[in-house]
Amino acid sequence: MFAEESISGKHMICDIKNIKNERLLNSINDVTVMFDIICNKYGFSVLNKIEHQFEPQGFTLLYLLSESHLSIHTFPEKNYVAIDLYTCKKYEDNSDYEEIYDLFIEMFKADRGIPMIIDRYF
């Protein structure tokens, strides 16, 4: 980091494993509801979204946010989801992201790992 750099936003990388709520791995609708609730609660503006259902299973859902993006890729065959949340906002600390991570773990009934939270710089 150089002295003249400033934080553009925070990016959280979540590799979520050992999921007990397996239904959610195959439900674009339910994950959409969860993402909409999160965006509403934390003040992320959803400008557009696209999804793709893979055969025989798994899906991708991408949210284009005014603040950047939110993505999920589900791998039911691996009992695994990859979620990325990248938002360009001013944050005092990681607490919003940690709360959102907790919500993911609660919804998926999954092992609590340690999400990677990265400050990104202009």
Added chain:
Amino acid sequence: MFAEESISGKHMICDIKNIKNERLLNSINDVTVMFDIICNKYGFSVLNKIEHQFEPQGFTLLYLLSESHLSIHTFPEKNYVAIDLYTCKKYEDNSDYEEIYDLFIEMFKADRGIPMIIDRYF
């Protein structure tokens, strides 16, 4: 990392700065051409894409890939772009990603930084 984990894919985070090709910061079309060339060359299957032009400037472009996703957020006012490439493929090493990063730097005529390349695990 646990012994039973295996790599799901690689994620490259690029914060590209000091861009001399400023035109590209405001050209969704040109970046789309660049992304299409990269996806074709490196065997990423584009399933869908969405874009948003911000006012007065800057845009977001999201590619939904069969292998995961590719995103760009441009900030002309900061002379900065944030690019993420996350693909679930088997890689021998980081050389494909390093080549792609070199292409970004060449296209944007920007400072060569060090991209963050993260192995993601099931």
